Amino acid sequence: MQFTKMNGLGNDFVIVFGEQQLPANAAELAIATCNRYFGIGADGLVYILPSTQADFMMRIINSDGSEAEQCGNAIRCVAKYVSDRGYVSGDELTIETLGAGVQRVQLNKVDGVVTTVRVDMGKPILQGLQVPTTIDQETVVNHPIEVEGVTFHFTAVSMGNPHCVIYVDDATAFDFNTWGPKLEVHPLFPRKTNVEFVSIRSRDYTDMRVWERGAGPTLACGTGACATLVASVLNGKTDRAATVSLAGGELFIEWNEEDGHVYMTGPSEMVYDGTWLK
Numbered sequence: 001m002q003f004t005k006m007n008g009l010g011n012d013f014v015i016v017f018g019e020q021q022l023p024a025n026a027a028e029l030a031i032a033t034c035n036r037y038f039g040i041g042a043d044g045l046v047y048i049l050p051s052t053q054a055d056f057m058m059r060i061i062n063s064d065g066s067e068a069e070q071c072g073n074a075i076r077c078v079a080k081y082v083s084d085r086g087y088v089s090g091d092e093l094t095i096e097t098l099g100a101g102v103q104r105v106q107l108n109k110v111d112g113v114v115t116t117v118r119v120d121m122g123k124p125i126l127q128g129l130q131v132p133t134t135i136d137q138e139t140v141v142n143h144p145i146e147v148e149g150v151t152f153h154f155t156a157v158s159m160g161n162p163h164c165v166i167y168v169d170d171a172t173a174f175d176f177n178t179w180g181p182k183l184e185v186h187p188l189f190p191r192k193t194n195v196e197f198v199s200i201r202s203r204d205y206t207d208m209r210v211w212e213r214g215a216g217p218t219l220a221c222g223t224g225a226c227a228t229l230v231a232s233v234l235n236g237k238t239d240r241a242a243t244v245s246l247a248g249g250e251l252f253i254e255w256n257e258e259d260g261h262v263y264m265t266g267p268s269e270m271v272y273d274g275t276w277l278k
């Protein structure tokens, strides 16, 4: 199997191009290739596949073998891959995802090489049961959630995949490795959840650290950054456009008032090509 190692702000992926469909052993391959000691090492295995509705389809398998509906950092990697390798021309393309439909992507290039990618991430899903949570409300904002006797308050947002956004005093110092895994599997989230710990620096700048469903601690999460901005608007903490600072770097996120879509802009990087021998 030929692969390319890529990342979006250090959220890293094994990218496979050229298959016609997701292989039956994709879950086992994800677990094996993502292993950082016996494999390549990555947060997820990403397939770029043909699509009947868009230029390409992206499927992402987390490092634990579970499939995710969407991935913001991977979609920027996919866009760079197909553009830099000459599979699309021009500055725009469409990518179909499993859980968030077809997404429109704009490529920013220097000397023909993609540097940053702006993705129309679609409308956030806020209805409690659709995120999904077990809470039947139009929005789930600042709702209590208890773990081992400690009560946090969360806002639930789906960007195709579920997110639990929690405000803390200082996200950069917060012990997310302790609380993240407990919140990921909390019964309020029937399909588990990604967990974002957020602190606000100003109305247009936030810090966020993430514990990802199926992948654990990662350096960045694109959908998590989008969920952070949406939650921060719903909680009156930021304006509708803000920079989200993650361990691996910054993403610029806008929640457009006219079309209700969330737009994410950030870099992606190609690191090396390889051959999987196992």
Ligand SMILES: N[C@@H](CCC[C@H](N)C(=O)O)C(=O)O
Residues within 6 Å of the ligand: 011, 062, 067, 068, 069, 070, 071, 072, 073, 074, 161, 162, 194, 212, 213, 214, 215, 218, 220, 221, 222, 223, 224
């Ligand atoms: N890192 C991603 C999200 C990947 C999927 C996630 N772990 C899930 O299971 O929903 C991003 O950049 O959005």
